Amino acid sequence: MKRKGSSLHRKKGSMLTENVIFLVLNLTFFAIMALFILKQSSGSAYYEQAYAKQIALLIDSAKPGTQILLDFEKGVSSNQEWFNNNFQRAVTINGNIVEVRLSEGEGFSYSFFNEVKPGVDVLPSAKVFIVINKND
């Protein structure tokens, strides 16, 4: 009788271990997936495109003399160290093309049709100041 009892205990114990391992594996899987989604959603490429298009559309709608202040904090947070060292080249405007770069990649470029001369100043606090000047 004693033997039967201990075998039942052993079976119950192994079932518990089995379920714990199953649970841990499930949790690990979902944690990895959640981290992957989080990393993707805060990636530089995603914000580079958003900011470049936002700036181009703002310039298109702006009249000379307009001043625009943008906050890049959300997009910068994924690559703060790179931004701290390169904030001055995060936003550049060549002719009528806006280029936004938040990491050591190609960045994202988008053109605007409004024939103006925008001046850009990127601050270390991730604020971008744009002044729309009349084209001479």
Place this chain on the structure above:
Amino acid sequence: MEKTLSIYWFVIIGIVATAIIIMVAAFYGSNYDVRKYENRALANHIADCISKEGKLQDYVYQSGFKQEFSDNFLEICNLNFNVEDTYDEEQYYVDVDFYAVDDSSNSLFSVSKGNINFRASCAIQEDESYKTLAQCGERRLYSTQGNEQFLIRIFTAIGKVSENVN
């Protein structure tokens, strides 16, 4: 241990993980199409250039429509249709038609600039929109000059497919 190490379990986990990775990459990796807003901004910009406080500008009409306005439309309206080097041809098209207010079928004066091929893209999309073609927009406004009243139709089209569509 049978349950945890079961081959079927790993297969299911693999399928779920692959599906999540594909969906997330497709969502965050895709371009957002802003051409609708760009078309609207372009039409507003042209409307502001042509008419001020409901009156046609002197450089557009002065006892008759001015050909000089049509010839120098981009300069007068402060428009720059240059685009990124990735494109070989212009990515904008603008067509402005002026009608008498009581006859909207015969255009009195017309100005068109940019890539005329986009006109065909817009004609194709009258019933159904195709993302890989140029996106089009239209705006109508009324304006006066002296005793004359005009209906102005501004038609715009923007290509820029590679930056707005995957």
